[in-house]
Amino acid sequence: MSAQFVQFLLTGLTVGAIYALVALGFSIIYNASQVINFAQGEFVMIGGMATVWFAAAGVPYAAAIPLAVAAAAAVGLALEKFAVEPARGASVVTLIIITIGASIFLRGLATLIWDKQLHVLKPFSGDTPIVLGGATLLPQSLWVLGVSLAIVLALAWFFGRTLLGKAMLATSNNRLAAQLAGIRVRHVLALAFALSAALGAIAGILIAPIAFTSYDVGVMLGLKGFAAAILGGMGSGAGAVVGGIVLGIAETMSAGYISSAYKDAIALLAMLAVLFFLPSGLLGRRGTERV
Amino acid sequence: MMSSMHGLHRLALRLGAAATLAICAGLSAAQEPIRIGAFLSITGPASFLGDPENKTLELYIEKLNAAGGVLGRKLQLIAYDDAGDAEKARTFARRLIEQDRVDVIVGGTTTGTTMAVVPLVESAQVPLLSLAGAVVIIEPVKKWVFKTPHTDRMACEKIFADMRARKLSRVALISGSGGFDKSMRGECLGVAKKAGIQVLADENYGDRDTDMTAQLTKIRNTPGVQAVLNPGFGQGPAIVTRNFRQLGLKMPLYQSHGVASKEFIRLSGEAAEGVRLPAAALLVAESLPASDKQRPVVVGYKREYESRFKSEVSTFGGHAYDGLMLAVEAMKAAGSSERAKVRDALENVRGYVGTAGVVNMSAKDHMGLDLSAFRMLEVRKGDWTLVP
Numbered sequence: 039m040s041a042q043f044v045q046f047l048l049t050g051l052t053v054g055a056i057y058a059l060v061a062l063g064f065s066i067i068y069n070a071s072q073v074i075n076f077a078q079g080e081f082v083m084i085g086g087m088a089t090v091w092f093a094a095a096g097v098p099y100a101a102a103i104p105l106a107v108a109a110a111a112a113v114g115l116a117l118e119k120f121a122v123e124p125a126r127g128a129s130v131v132t133l134i135i136i137t138i139g140a141s142i143f144l145r146g147l148a149t150l151i152w153d154k155q156l157h158v159l160k161p162f163s164g165d166t167p168i169v170l171g172g173a174t175l176l177p178q179s180l181w182v183l184g185v186s187l188a189i190v191l192a193l194a195w196f197f198g199r200t201l202l203g204k205a206m207l208a209t210s211n212n213r214l215a216a217q218l219a220g221i222r223v224r225h226v227l228a229l230a231f232a233l234s235a236a237l238g239a240i241a242g243i244l245i246a247p248i249a250f251t252s253y254d255v256g257v258m259l260g261l262k263g264f265a266a267a268i269l270g271g272m273g274s275g276a277g278a279v280v281g282g283i284v285l286g287i288a289e290t291m292s293a294g295y296i297s298s299a300y301k302d303a304i305a306l307l308a309m310l311a312v313l314f315f316l317p318s319g320l321l322g323r324r325g326t327e328r329v
Numbered sequence: 330m331m332s333s334m335h336g337l338h339r340l341a342l343r344l345g346a347a348a349t350l351a352i353c354a355g356l357s358a359a360q361e362p363i364r365i366g367a368f369l370s371i372t373g374p375a376s377f378l379g380d381p382e383n384k385t386l387e388l389y390i391e392k393l394n395a396a397g398g399v400l401g402r403k404l405q406l407i408a409y410d411d412a413g414d415a416e417k418a419r420t421f422a423r424r425l426i427e428q429d430r431v432d433v434i435v436g437g438t439t440t441g442t443t444m445a446v447v448p449l450v451e452s453a454q455v456p457l458l459s460l461a462g463a464v465v466i467i468e469p470v471k472k473w474v475f476k477t478p479h480t481d482r483m484a485c486e487k488i489f490a491d492m493r494a495r496k497l498s499r500v501a502l503i504s505g506s507g508g509f510d511k512s513m514r515g516e517c518l519g520v521a522k523k524a525g526i527q528v529l530a531d532e533n534y535g536d537r538d539t540d541m542t543a544q545l546t547k548i549r550n551t552p553g554v555q556a557v558l559n560p561g562f563g564q565g566p567a568i569v570t571r572n573f574r575q576l577g578l579k580m581p582l583y584q585s586h587g588v589a590s591k592e593f594i595r596l597s598g599e600a601a602e603g604v605r606l607p608a609a610a611l612l613v614a615e616s617l618p619a620s621d622k623q624r625p626v627v628v629g630y631k632r633e634y635e636s637r638f639k640s641e642v643s644t645f646g647g648h649a650y651d652g653l654m655l656a657v658e659a660m661k662a663a664g665s666s667e668r669a670k671v672r673d674a675l676e677n678v679r680g681y682v683g684t685a686g687v688v689n690m691s692a693k694d695h696m697g698l699d700l701s702a703f704r705m706l707e708v709r710k711g712d713w714t715l716v717p
Contacts, residue, residue: 042546042550045542045543045546045576046543046546049540049542049543050543052540053539053540056539154376154377155592156563156564156567156592156596158567158595158596158598165598165599165600167574167575167576167577174542174575174576174577176575245539248539248540248568248571249538249539249540249564249568250564250567250568250596252564255537257537258535258536258537259537259539290540290542290543291543293534293543293544293547294543294544294546294547297533298532298533298534298543298544298547299533301533301535302535
C-alpha cells in the first residue's frame with residue numbers, strides 16, 4: 039500500500055463516516071414511517087450552527103454540543119408534531135413533499151436567526167496532523183471516526199437489546215400488529231424524528247471544524263446521506279453505514295486515481311451499477327413489496 | 330362638538346395636502362431630479378455582493394444630495410432587487426428604462442444578470458455601469474456598457490507576474506465547480522502561456538465538498554510543481570488551504586481575489602499564513618502608504634461605510650461606489666444628465682481615482698483599469714500585509 043492509497047483511504051473513511059451518520063437518520067425515519075425525510079440535512083446544519091452560536095455566547099463546548107443536539111432533537115420533534123402528524127393518513131409522497139417544504143423553511147429560518155456566513159468550530163483536540171504510514175490525518179478525523187463508531191454500536195444495542203428499540207423495530211415491520219401488541223405507534227414516530235435529528239446534529243458538529251458550517255451546509259450533506267442510504271439499502275442500519283463508507287471512499291479514490299472533475303459522476307455511476315444488480319441496495323431487505 | 334372638531338381637522342389636513350402637492354409640482358417643474366436606476370441582487374445567492382452594493386448606493390446618494398446634489402439637481406435612486414435571477418433583471422431593467430425613465434443604470438451584480446440586460450440597454454441607448462467581474466461584459470466593447478470591477482483575467486496576470494518575480498513557473502491549479510471558479514480557471518489557463526507559466530496539474534472539487542486532500546495529494550505527487558493556485562470562491566479555498574497544510578505541502582499557495590476578505594483568514598486559521606492573493610486596495614486601506622493616490626478614496630469610503638452600517642467594508646460595495654461616482658463624474662463633465670452625453674463623457678473619463686484603482690476609459694476599454702489596480706497581499710500573523 040502506497041502512502042497515497044492510505045491518504046485516500048483515510049480521507050474517504052472520514053467523509054464516509056459523516057455520510058453514514060446522515061444516512062442512518064434517513065433510515066430510522068424511513069423505518070418508522072416509510073417517509074424519506076428530506077429535512078435530514080437541515081438537522082446537520084442546526085447541529086453545527088447551534089454549537090457555533092452557543093460557543094459564541096460563551097458556553098463551553100462540553101455544554102454547547104449537548105445543547106445543540108438537544109435543540110436539533112426538539113426541532114425534529116416539532117417537525118413530527120406540527121408537520122408530519124397533522125398529515126397522518128396522507129400518502130407517502132405528500133409526506134415527503136412536506137419534509138421538503140420543512141427543509142426550505144428551516145434553512146430560511148436559520149438565515150434569520152443566525153446569518154448567511156460561514157462559521158468554523160475549533161477542532162476538539164488541536165490542529166496538528168497525525169502522520170500515519172506516510173499519510174496525514176487531522177485529530178478531528180479521529181473524532182469523526184470514533185464518535186461514528188460509538189454511535190453505530192450504541193444504535194445496535196438500542197435496537198437489539200432494549201424494549202423501546204425493539205418496539206421501534208416492530209413498528210417498522212408491521213405497524214398494525216405493533217399497535218395491537220400495545221406499542222404506542224405515535225410515540226415511536228416522534229422518537230424516530232428526535233433520534234434522527236440528534237444523529238444529524240452530531241454529524242454536523244463533528245464536521246464543522248473540518249468543513250465549516252453555514253445555513254445551507256445541509257443541502258449537500260443531506261443529498262449525499264440520502265445517496266448513501268439508498269446505496270446501502272433504505273431502512274437498513276448496517277446498510278446505511280456501509281453505504282456511507284463506500285460512497286466516501288469511492289469519491290476520494292476516483293478523485294485521486296481517475297479525475298477530480300468527474301468524481302461525483304463516478305461515485306454516482308458506481309451507485310447506479312450497484313442498484314442495477316441489487317435493486318434494494320447492498321444490505322436492503324430482499325424481496326417483496328407488501329401489498 | 331366631537332364631530333365639528335373632526336371636520337376641522339379633516340379640512341386642515343386637506344388644505345395641507347393640497348399645499349404640499351402644489352409645492353411639489355412647482356419644484357419638479359423647475360428641477361427634475363436626476364434618476365439613477367439600479368438592479369442588484371440584494372437577496373438570493375449573490376446577496377453578499379448585492380447587499381453592500383445597495384447600501385453603498387443609498388448611503389452616497391444621500392450624501393450627494395445633502396451636499397446639494399449634482400448640477401444643482403437632486404439625485405433619486407430607483408433600485409430593484411433581482412435576487413440573482415437574470416429573467417427578473419431583464420424585467421426590472423425594462424421598467425427602469427421605460428417607466429422610471431432613468432438617466433443611467435448601475436448594475437447588475439453578477440455577470441449573468443448584466444449580460445441579460447446588455448441587449449436592452451444597447452437598443453434603448455442607456456448608459457449601464459455593471460458591477461460584475463467577467464471579461465465578456467466589456468469584450469467586445471459595447472457602446473453603452475461599462476464596468477467598474479477588475480476582471481478575473483487581470484487577477485491571473487497579477488498572480489503569474491508575482492510567481493515569475495519569485496522565479497516560479499511550474500504551477501498546479503485546483504478550482505471548484507462554481508461560476509467564478511470556472512471562469513477564472515479558464516482565464517488563467519488562457520493567459521498562462523503568455524505569462525511564461527506552465528500548468529502541470531488541473532484539479533477540481535465540488536462547491537460543497539468537505540475535503541480536498543485527495544486532489545492535493547495528487548498535486549504533491551506531480552513532479553516539478555513549484556506553486557499551487559486556487560482560483561476559487563466561497564468555502565472551498567479555505568478547506569484547500571487547511572488541507573494544504575495538513576498534507577505538509579511546502580510550496581507557495583496562491584488564492585484569488587474571490588476570497589479577499591477577513592472571512593477567509595478566519596476560516597483557514599493558522600493554515601492561511603503565507604498565502605498570497607491579489608486584491609483591491611480597499612482591503613488594506615489603512616496600511617497603504619500616505620503617498621498612494623487611492624488612499625484618501627478607500628480610507629474615506631471604508632470609514633463612511635463602516636460607521637454607518639457597523640459591518641466590515643467589502644470590495645463589492647466599493648464597485649457600487651465607483652459606479653455611482655463615475656456616473657456623477659461623467660454628468661459633471663457633460664454638464665447634463667442626457668443619456669448620450671453621459672455615455673460620451675464616461676468614455677472620456679481619465680484619471681478618476683476610485684476604490685478599484687485609477688480609471689482611464691477609452692473607446693476601446695470600457696473598464697479602464699490596469700494591473701496596478703490589484704495589490705498583492707500576503708497573510709502574516711492573521712492579517713493582510715502588502716507585498717512590496
